[in-house]
Amino acid sequence: DTTKQPALRLSRTKNLHFAKAPFPGFSAEALIRESDTAARIRSDEFALILLDSGNHSAKVVAKKILNSLLSPFMINNQQFSIGSSIGIAIYPQDGSDSDTLLQQADRAMYFAKNNNKAYAFCTPELDEEGKRRLEIEQGLRKALIENNKTGPVELTLVYQSKHYLHDNSIQGYEVLIRWQHPELGIISPSEFIPLAEQTGLIVDLSRWVITQASLQALQWEKDGIKFKNLAIKISAIELINFELAQNIISQIDATGAQREWIEIEMTESAVMKMPDVSIKFIEDLVNAGVLVIIDSFGTGHSSISYLKTLPASYLKTEVSQ
Structure with missing residues (x-):
């Protein structure tokens, strides 16, 4: 429905190095609506698409994901804790196609990571640094x-x-x-x-x-x-x-x-x-x-x-x- 002009939010998390299976206690699907989409891009990269959402909704989901990762979990009798950084890009202001939006979300994610922030929205200031990365x-x-x-x-x-x-x-x-x-x-x-x-x-x-x-x-x-x-x-x-x-x-x-x-x-x-x-x-x-x-x-x-x-x-x- 093009009249709704849904906002597209892409969030990518890092430092989740478990390629064979998701780790215990974390399920992105449990944190989003049925109309949203969660996908695993690579072994340590994930993307979320939130339809008909504003900045506030994106922040809420980002915080839910970050909080869900705080609890330690066990693998092979070893306890692990996971840190994560999330970048958020908005359609259409940050890009009009999926490739551009993923790149913009990447830049925001790296900014969050390098500045010890849990999450960050894409801004024009991130472009130059993000392009080189x-x-x-x-x-x-x-x-x-x-x-x-x-x-x-x-x-x-x-x-x-x-x-x-x-x-x-x-x-x-x-x-x-x-x-x-x-x-x-x-x-x-x-x-x-x-x-x-x-x-x-x-x-x-x-x-x-x-x-x-x-x-x-x-x-x-x-x-x-x-x-x-x-x-x-x-x-x-x-x-x-x-x-x-x-x-x-x-x-x-x-x-x-x-x-x-x-x-x-x-x-x-x-x-x-x-x-x-x-x-x-x-x-x-x-x-x-x-x-x-x-x-x-x-x-x-x-x-x-x-x-x-x-x-x-x-x-x-x-x-x-």
């Missing part, structure tokens, strides 16, 4: 696809040597990722890694890094180049995947590389966010022959006594200035 997200998705093909690549790995202080001999290498965007130029990891974590692309990105680093280690071994091991950082967000350790082991094995050539590096803060899950993850890797490094140890709230429970291979501490 969207361009980087889309570019990263494309780069990950293209890097798995033959031809020019945008993503590359560089290897930074680690040295013993007493004789300056090489102890190993840290694996660093670089991105040369065809139009935006060099994009700093400090910009695209957080975005990858927020969009869930960090999973594919880490998988690519582990595979490429393992292949490089294998090639160096064949060429007689001594490198000892390669250290690869993983994100705290990835720890929510209970099969992460086995996936990493399988990736290394699939390349033909030796497990002891690879070090998996994670920060102390990542460990402390989910200590039980982290310890199990570290144990699985170490027992399989993969080295594990705890980075920035001593900068968080853990104590030296906590060392007894960490089966890590090495610790890295921050030097105070």
Whole structure:
């Protein structure tokens, strides 16, 4: 009925990384009317369409969703709490088609997330920042696809040597990722890694890094180049995947590389966010022959006594200035 000119509200939530099934206690359908629509766009992205609604109605629904996510829930006997950010775009003022409205809702969502707000409406001021974020997200998705093909690549790995202080001999290498965007130029990891974590692309990105680093280690071994091991950082967000350790082991094995050539590096803060899950993850890797490094140890709230429970291979501490 075009005479009603219904308002379209699109809300997208983030940090809901449970691809196989919805988590207990949350049902978007229970929070909206029969005339509204709830959809899962990707594993960690959801959209709502609220017909014949005003700003107030959108706020009410957003608050209901946020409140429903406050209660902790259990998965595999582990307790989790979920945070979420919601962006709201309005038809027709924020866009006249679904693609534009989704992009505008994305911009509002990222604004809410970056400014510690529960939800935000789309505004003209968000356009420039949102356009770049969207361009980087889309570019990263494309780069990950293209890097798995033959031809020019945008993503590359560089290897930074680690040295013993007493004789300056090489102890190993840290694996660093670089991105040369065809139009935006060099994009700093400090910009695209957080975005990858927020969009869930960090999973594919880490998988690519582990595979490429393992292949490089294998090639160096064949060429007689001594490198000892390669250290690869993983994100705290990835720890929510209970099969992460086995996936990493399988990736290394699939390349033909030796497990002891690879070090998996994670920060102390990542460990402390989910200590039980982290310890199990570290144990699985170490027992399989993969080295594990705890980075920035001593900068968080853990104590030296906590060392007894960490089966890590090495610790890295921050030097105070």
